[in-house]
Amino acid sequence: MLSLTIDGNKVEAEAGWSLLDTARQNGIEIPTLCYHEAVEPFGACRLCVVELRQGNNSRLVASCVYPAEQGLDVYTASEKVNNVRRWILEMLLSECPASSEIREMAAQYGVQTTRFEISDPEQECILCGLCVRACAQVVGANAISTVGRGAQKEIGSPYLTPGDDCVACGTCVTVCPTGAMSARFERVRGVPSVVMARSVKR
Amino acid sequence: MQATAKDTAELRLGSLEELEKLRGELRAAEDPNHTRIIVCHGTGCIANGSAGVTEALKAALAAAGEDIAVMPGIKTTGCHGFCSRGPLVIIKPKNIFYQQVKPGDAEEIVQKTIKAGEMVESLLYEHPQTGEKIETTEDIPFYAGQQRVVLANIGQIDPTKIDDALRAGAYAGAAKALTNMEPKQVIEAVINSGLRGRGGAGFPTGIKWNLAAKHEGGQKYVLCNADEGDPGAFMDRSVMEGDPHAVVEGMIIGGYAIGADTGYVYVRAEYPLAIKHLEKALRDARAYGLLGENILGSGFNFDIRINRGAGAFVCGEETALMRSVEGKVGEPVPRPPYPSDKGLFGKPSVLNNVETWANVSRILDKGADWFAGLGTEKSKGTKVFALVGKVNNVGLVEVPMGIKLREIVMEIGGGVPGSDHFKAVQTGGPSGGCLPWQDADLPVDFDSLIAAGSMMGSGGMIVMDDRDCMVDVAKYFLGFLEEESCGKCFPCRLGVPRLRETLNRFSKGQGTVEDIDDLYSLAEAIKAGSLCALGGTAPNAVLSTLRYFRDEYETHILEHRCPAGVCKDLITYSIDPEVCTGCRACARACPQNAITGEKKKPHTIDESLCIRCGMCFESCKFGAVQVQ
Amino acid sequence: MANECKIGVFLCECGRRIAPLVDLSQLKEQLEGDPLIGYVGVEPFSCLAPGMASIKKAIADNGLDRVVIAGCEARVMLSKFEHELAASGLEAGQIDIVNLRGHVAQVSDQSPEEKAAKGFKLIKAVAAGLEALSPTAHEKVEFTGPAMILGGGIATYSAAQELSRRGIECIAAVSTDEWEDEIRMLHEHYPGERHYYDRLEAIMKEVDASPLVRRITVGELTSLAGRTGGYHVTFSDPMGGPPRVYEVGAVIAALDGQMLNQGSNFGHDGRNVICHTEAEEMLWTLGAPEGKVVFWLNDYEAGHPEYCYLSSRAAWSMARYMRERSPLTKVTMLYNHQMAVPLSAGERAASRKLGINWVPYDGALRPTVQSGFVTYCDPEDHLEHEMPWDKLILSPRRSVGHEATKVAHILGLEHEEGAFLEEHKQRVRPEQVGRDEAYLAGSARYPCDLHEALRQGRRAAVKTAEMVAKATAGELFAPRMVCVVDQSKCIGCGLCKEICDCGGIEPVEGPGGNIPRHVDPMVCTGGGTCAAACPYHALTIQNNTTSQREARVSTLSKALNPDEVVAFGCAWGGLAAADNAGVKGMAYDPRLYMLRVSCIGQLDPSVLARAFLEGANSLLLIGCPPEDCHHSYGLDHTWSRVNLMKKLLALCGFDRRRIALAHADLNRPEEYIKTVNSFITTMAELGPIERTLENQEKLAGLYATVNSPRVRWVLGATLRRPWEEVYPGNQRNALAFDRDMMGVVSEEFIKARVANLLKEQARPFQLRELAAALHEDEKPLMDSLREMVGEGVVGRMHKDGVAHYVMR
Amino acid sequence: MAQTAIDIDIDEIIERYPGKPEYLIFLLQDIQAAFNYISSEALTLVCDHTGVPESQAYAVATFYNSFSLEPKGENLIHVCLGTACHLKGSGLIAENLMRRLGLDGPGTTEDLKYTVETVNCLGACALAPVAVVNGQYQPKVTSPKLMKTVQKLGDE
Known part of the structure; x- marks a missing residue:
């Protein structure tokens, strides 16, 4: 057993638990987006960041991946933490304004509007990659992946057309935190027409 | 050509003694007093045509007959660092320094210098201030101010010939480590030397090794980060091109120290020459038994493989690099677990950059104390910088840690063209920041740079003058990072474009001073919240320019003016009727047909049509086009 | 079933997503009072490391051997629990999940107490299903004998090469003695591929030299029996001797498609107007012709635009050959402008350099072949032009070929007349291998070029090799939930084989007609409609049996209030839609109680009958959309079964609407909700079935009827076969058929009731x-x-x- | 200069490396080098060989800048946008070149003659601004100089 403090409360954990595991076991809520219990933690959305303090030093770590360690002093809702969450949510509001889930979450942090440009008012996808990971780790189908990188990144099957790896199980739709996969699903699951023109230049 | 099995067996060095014997023989075979011609074949010089110079020299030598005692003919080497003056030709043993040599000069060099021992005046370097001609390398200020440790052999040896490297002392450090030291002692030596990683963060190298060495037994890896992605940095490339054996040797030592039997070098694909030289070095080292099974009879097995990068800056981040070596998308993964516990293929791994590995070979060769004697209290040794931008002597310089910024730029670098000061020096690549002229006396070491809001990074040093707009520079780096962000973590993927969006507004003369405060808050969130160092340092470009050049930001926002004349939306092009000759060059160049005017009469630009592409400015030979 | 088992139930709080919405303490108390349940635990998050540790501890401390998790979606979470709890000795089938969050907590405004009561009923039903489980041992699959490549297609060589490189012995069954012969004949299947012959020759030589490859010359394939790991392959003897039988561990079929010539409507005359195979033959024997050669890529006009890529690549290759060897030949490619010219930048440059002219035409005006020229419409100016030719070369027609069809039939691949052999892929288990894709290679699967055919051969070999390697290491196990045949009950009628959609059912030995069957567990998808159809209940899905489903439905039916509805949802349709409705927190009628099945087709009529017998007043079956069924036609088969049930309900004097079949798209939970609400509203109007003695007697008769072999036989005859388009369209006279069926059912219904009565009294x-x-x-x-x-x-x-x- | 050789055997490339996932990038690089782009067929072959799922291979092929899934033009022009080059105006040079070739951004002209790409530093900062035309470094390039070189290629 390890002992640490979360928000000033002494809690116990076992080696191998993450900070998120430990907090949740003790009824402390930490918001998450890219986290789902069925797949390996990813540490991408950074909404679950918590502050670790040690003397005058402090740093933020993603609680879903950071292991519980003896003597940690963890703060789950400090100003530093909330500043990160508020900015991420505000930026998500401009990035995927169509998602009601994001709007609700942002409202909880007092973020009602965004001061950034909205490029696609229909967008819901936050690119958390949960669908991709669920497809690989839960289903084993590997039908979808991230495509491209950085700001151009999107989610889809190869060539963004239905491929024959998809088993149309809908796990991606179920794990999607914003409902974005629902619309995308139609572009993934279609039964592929047999590709006649398979040939290789040589 | 690969050596056949039989040749290999004959070449293999079975022990330290055999290595030293060979080295002795090689040294004895070369008379240091012989005249030798060295031609720089670094990428810079080759681009300037040094291959042609070599050919011409060869032809000239052949034509001059066999009575010329040139041993062993012409040597082509890696980058000498003074790239802006290439192609470079050095005549040994006197170290006569010829610069900007053209193939047509070959005949004269052979006839005058080689045969008669005279100088070719026109090819000598001219002191920019005094105008005096300088004959030898040592006397040129660019070289005089440097202290070459990592670069010591570069420019002296032919990087494609292992014998040449051995003559210069290669593999002495590795041999010493493998045959006379315990792995623990090797790590101790590296710790004692005080060497800190040259890749950016400056983590103590020996400590890092120790973490990986703690896992006893099992598969481990050492990796060399040669994915030099920082724009404006090319020291790793020069090391690999000019002295690949230093890297190989360092990795052998590292592998021995932590107990790894495989090393990976991850090289940018944009560096084909570096890859070629490294591959040759690996083949030669294998043939000599310096890589492979039972190296020098020590019982230690080690080999190195090369991975070519595929074009992703983020792969310079260690966890991303490892994913890339595994053949995956180069997205960083959160730490812990640290690579020293679970790295490449989930095994304990140590990653250092090229310069660090090269330093390791020197430390083992010359001793930890010697190295610890260089540099400052907390930053030991020397550092190689790529000095580029608005500076007279563009090139690679190696200086001891703690040297003042002013010395590097104004003395070694020969100052800023047309100015007695620099406006800013950008260090640390996209993760770093801009240091103003007020900081000219800042000692250049890991901690001082961080305190000043920048960082050492891999050693890019970009000099800027008054024609460079700091808002534009910040925007440029953010644009770079936006393009190179892997897009995994939200603060970086979302935040960097939003920072740039704000700067974009500034560069259009829009925005408010309050936006600057928001910028600070957002930058803080990105720094604290990002998954890897790419995002964690991304706001530095904005923060450091805001710190030193806030007035310039305010000029953009409040006065709608770009003082440096760079931001497109805030400038106008016009033609000075006094200077314009009416040659029509600009009118022809203008893609918008915005320039009108009769032949031989002053032209005018129609501002409503102008898209500020700058073609007129570039095409005008008389300087009549002006930017406001 | 008297299984000695101890069932543990773990209730998830799931943060604030279950705990405040469902009264978990009440639920826990209720469960603890139930004799079926041995242990109840409440976890903040069962699925996280702390929860998982606590479950493992409870299993160890209390000797639990069955576990129900009352949490969220089984579709998503079950594999994690199976993986984690394997260390505690629990295997697939011993763990079940009730979606307390998505089916109860999030989807209505019931009070926490009401929700707890609903949860209790669902959990108890699932626990009863677990109680009825008799776990089977994990079956190891072994390989005996080498792999065999049959069919004689060119992919034989790449498959043999790959197998031998991976150290696996194989037998290549071919019809010719020399591989040189094959190369000589290859252009009949793959014209325009000559540039590839060097490599092919190298492959053939390597195969020839490999000690692991045995080459045999055989006659026709006559039968194939057995299953993955052990097959008997029988060939006729080419010399007329007795049939030759080989025992092999795996089979790969390498089948080439065929090229046919175009008809005279394209001016084909076999001399001057020829097709690709003839052109290749000409190049092979006479060399390049002189004069004007026009390749008309007429695939669009021939009705197969999808082949234009293949045709144009072949034509380009032949054109290059001609130009490089015969400078006097002038080559033009005439192509429909809808087609993208399939050349890379480098090839375009080469084409320019070689002077091969690509001329597009607008297909709206069909080109016509006339002697000496062909007319075409220029897509730019819309004028009709004439292009002169000395040799006109047309694209070929492609077909699967007679030989390949014959072999495919023996392999058990049913396919449409003339269609290629690639089947609709079973979209169930990603790791599962459909027979056609694993073991079939060559252009008979779908038109492809030589390289692709060879690739398929390699691919099939890789899959085979991976399985063999796993089996050799003793690590190849059959999936736990696949069909098994009780040989003592099987009469060899072959009904299951006829309706099986995955091809997993094989004759025990061949050849012959009605011989006992067994199931190839490596091919079976566990859909189970075969088991539900067997007149004698000889087939069961192990670890997921009909008795378990009966136990579940009867427990639930007994517990329900009169206005509550039992439903079954398949994991791909109804259940998934319900899960997604739960994720989105969409509210619907809380009186719906859904049980999980992996395919709606695995519901034996006895399960449906059992529900009514035990107290259910209505039954809703929600599968996936018919065109999307993951087990091909589970929904169609269920339609037939529901139809039977409706007849029987009517005979009992109940409303036929009490049972209904629906389908739901997992991505349209709103539609699912409409289905549910509509059904429950109707049921509320109908009111409950009066549970009089008379009615119960009739329901007992109903239950007995659906288990009568005769009724099951008749039902089996109505089930959709793979080659049939849709239910019930296979009936010649639908009305007459329905009358006949009704006759049989009512006869059997009375008989069953008589038997029940006599037996009882x-x-x-x-x-x-x-x-x-x-x-x-x-x-x-x-x-x-x-x-x-x-x-x-x-x-x-x-x-x-x-x-x-x-x-x- | 034609960038693609037309007689390269893709199987030969595939067989250069053992069939393990870690060689995915090696294979893609060699295919990119040989054919100038990675066709879907080639990607499938690579997946078959390395055992990497196609979606992951596709993710890799689109993640890294040096891979292209579309055929590239016969002539390849890289303009360096490294810091040193940027300060010396390489951004304008790239823009002008693309405008002249009728491109909206980096990409390939419709006639498949040119492909213009921007790179983030070639490490030849001393020569800034730099462009690389079909592998040849063009040191201290200007818009007119680059245009001339490019036009000469087109006339060939």
Whole structure:
């Protein structure tokens, strides 16, 4: 057993638990987006960041991946933490304004509007990659992946057309935190027409 | 050509003694007093045509007959660092320094210098201030101010010939480590030397090794980060091109120290020459038994493989690099677990950059104390910088840690063209920041740079003058990072474009001073919240320019003016009727047909049509086009 | 079923997503009071490391061997629990999940107490299903004998090469003695591929030299029996001797498609207007022609635009060959401008350099072949032009070929006349290998070029090799939930084989007709409609049996209030839609109780009957959209079964609407909700079934009827076969068929009731007594009794001159 | 200069490396080098060989800048946008070149003659601004100089 403090409360954990595991076991809520219990933690959305303090030093770590360690002093809702969450949510509001889930979450942090440009008012996808990971780790189908990188990144099957790896199980739709996969699903699951023109230049 | 099995067996060095014997023989075979011609074949010089110079020299030598005692003919080497003056030709043993040599000069060099021992005046370097001609390398200020440790052999040896490297002392450090030291002692030596990683963060190298060495037994890896992605940095490339054996040797030592039997070098694909030289070095080292099974009879097995990068800056981040070596998308993964516990293929791994590995070979060769004697209290040794931008002597310089910024730029670098000061020096690549002229006396070491809001990074040093707009520079780096962000973590993927969006507004003369405060808050969130160092340092470009050049930001926002004349939306092009000759060059160049005017009469630009592409400015030979 | 088992239930709080919405303490108390449940735990998050540790501890401390997690979506979470709890000795089938969050907590405004009560019923039903489980041992699959490549297609060589490189012995069954012959004949299947022959030759030589490859010359394939790991392959002897039988571990079929010539509507004459195979033959024997050669890529006009890529690549290759060898030849490619010219930048440059002219035409005006020229419409100026030719070369027609069709039939691949052999992929388990894709290679699968055919051969070999390697290491296990055949019950009727959609059912030995069957567990997808169709219940899905489903449905039916509805949802349709409705927190009628099945087609009619017998007043079956069914036609088969149930309900005097089949798209939970609400509203209007003795007797008769082999036989005949388009369209005369079916069902219904009564009372009955007890007329009863006596089921004896009937 | 050789055997490339996932990038690089782009067929072959799922291979092929899934033009022009080059105006040079070739951004002209790409530093900062035309470094390039070189290629 390890002992640490979360928000000033002494809690116990076992080696191998993450900070998120430990907090949740003790009824402390930490918001998450890219986290789902069925797949390996990813540490991408950074909404679950918590502050670790040690003397005058402090740093933020993603609680879903950071292991519980003896003597940690963890703060789950400090100003530093909330500043990160508020900015991420505000930026998500401009990035995927169509998602009601994001709007609700942002409202909880007092973020009602965004001061950034909205490029696609229909967008819901936050690119958390949960669908991709669920497809690989839960289903084993590997039908979808991230495509491209950085700001151009999107989610889809190869060539963004239905491929024959998809088993149309809908796990991606179920794990999607914003409902974005629902619309995308139609572009993934279609039964592929047999590709006649398979040939290789040589 | 690969050596056949039989040749290999004959070449293999079975022990330290055999290595030293060979080295002795090689040294004895070369008379240091012989005249030798060295031609720089670094990428810079080759681009300037040094291959042609070599050919011409060869032809000239052949034509001059066999009575010329040139041993062993012409040597082509890696980058000498003074790239802006290439192609470079050095005549040994006197170290006569010829610069900007053209193939047509070959005949004269052979006839005058080689045969008669005279100088070719026109090819000598001219002191920019005094105008005096300088004959030898040592006397040129660019070289005089440097202290070459990592670069010591570069420019002296032919990087494609292992014998040449051995003559210069290669593999002495590795041999010493493998045959006379315990792995623990090797790590101790590296710790004692005080060497800190040259890749950016400056983590103590020996400590890092120790973490990986703690896992006893099992598969481990050492990796060399040669994915030099920082724009404006090319020291790793020069090391690999000019002295690949230093890297190989360092990795052998590292592998021995932590107990790894495989090393990976991850090289940018944009560096084909570096890859070629490294591959040759690996083949030669294998043939000599310096890589492979039972190296020098020590019982230690080690080999190195090369991975070519595929074009992703983020792969310079260690966890991303490892994913890339595994053949995956180069997205960083959160730490812990640290690579020293679970790295490449989930095994304990140590990653250092090229310069660090090269330093390791020197430390083992010359001793930890010697190295610890260089540099400052907390930053030991020397550092190689790529000095580029608005500076007279563009090139690679190696200086001891703690040297003042002013010395590097104004003395070694020969100052800023047309100015007695620099406006800013950008260090640390996209993760770093801009240091103003007020900081000219800042000692250049890991901690001082961080305190000043920048960082050492891999050693890019970009000099800027008054024609460079700091808002534009910040925007440029953010644009770079936006393009190179892997897009995994939200603060970086979302935040960097939003920072740039704000700067974009500034560069259009829009925005408010309050936006600057928001910028600070957002930058803080990105720094604290990002998954890897790419995002964690991304706001530095904005923060450091805001710190030193806030007035310039305010000029953009409040006065709608770009003082440096760079931001497109805030400038106008016009033609000075006094200077314009009416040659029509600009009118022809203008893609918008915005320039009108009769032949031989002053032209005018129609501002409503102008898209500020700058073609007129570039095409005008008389300087009549002006930017406001 | 008297299984000694101990069931643990773990309730998830799931943060604030279950705990405040469902009264978990009430639920826990209720469960603890139930004799079926051995242990109840409440976890903040069962699925996280702390929860998982606590479950493992509870399993160890209390000796639990079955676990129900009341949490969220089984579709998503089950594999994690299976993986984690394997260390505690629990295997797939011993763990089940109730979606307390998505089916109860999030989808209605019921009070926490009401939700707890609903959760209790669902959990208990699932626990009853677990109780009825008799876990089977994990079956190891072994390989005996080498791999065999049959069919004689060119992919034989790449497959053999790959197998031998991976150290696996194989037999290549071919029809020619020399591989040189094959190369000589290759252009008949793959024209325009000459540039590839060097490599092919190298492959062939490597195969020839490999000690692991045995080459045999055989006659026709006559039968294939066995299953993954052990097959008997029988060939006729080419010399007329006795058939030759080989015992092999795996088979790969390498089948080439065929090229046919275009008809005379394209001017084909075999001399000057020729097709690709003829052109290749010409190049091969006579060399390049002189003069003007026009390749007309007429695939669009021939009705197969999808082949234009293949045709144009072949044409380009032949064109290059001609230009490089015969400078006097002028080559033009005439192509439909809708086609993208399939050349890379480098090839475009080469094409320019070689002077090969690519001319597009607008297909709206069909080119016509005339002697010496062909007309075409320029897409730019829309003028008709004439292009002169000395040799006109047309694209070929492609077909699967007679040989390949024959072999495919013996392999058990049903396919449409003339269609290529690639089947609709089973979209169930990603790791599962459909037979066609794993073991079939070559252009008979779908038109492809030589390189692709070879690639397929390699690919099939890789899959085979991976399986062999796993089996050799003792690590190849059959999936836990696949069908097994009870050989003592199987009469070899072959019904299951006929309706099987995955091709997993194989004859035990071949050849022959009605021989006992067994299941290839590596191919079976566990859909289970075959098991639900077997007249004798000889097939079962192990670890997921009909008895388990009956246990579940009867427990639930007993517990429900009269206005509550039992539903089954398949994991791909109904259940998934319900899960997604839960994720989105969409509200719908809370009176729906959904049980999980992996395919709606695995619901045996006895399960449906059992629900009504045990107290359910209605039953809703929600599968996936018919065109999307993951087990091909589970929904269609269920339609037939529901149809039977409706007839029986009517015979009992109940409303036919009490059972309904629906389908739901997992991505449209709103549609799913409409289905549910509509059904429940109708059921509320109908009210409950009166549970009188008479009604219960009828329902017992209904249950017995659906288990009668005769009814099951008739039902089996109506089930959709793979080659049939849709249910019930296979019936020649739908109305007559329905009447016949009704006749059989009502006869059997009465017989079943008589049997029930006689069995129950265990005393002789007079006809009059029977009629009174069953509330039926004497006439039909008499007919039934006569038949039953004839069948020897019922004995007749005379007492006081009156016939009395008694169960034998 | 034609960038693609037309007689390269893709199987030969595939067989250069063992069939393990870690060689995915090696294979893609060699295919890119040989054919100038990675066709879907080639990607499938690579997946078959390395055992990497196609979606992951596709993710890799689109993640790294040096891979292209579309055929590239016969002539390849890289303009360096490294810091040193940027300060010396390489951004304008790239824009002008693309405008002249009728491109909206980096990409390939419709006639498949040119492909213009921007790179983030070639490490030849001393020569800034730099462009690389079909592998040849063009040191201290200007818009007119680059245009001339490019036009000469087109006339060939």
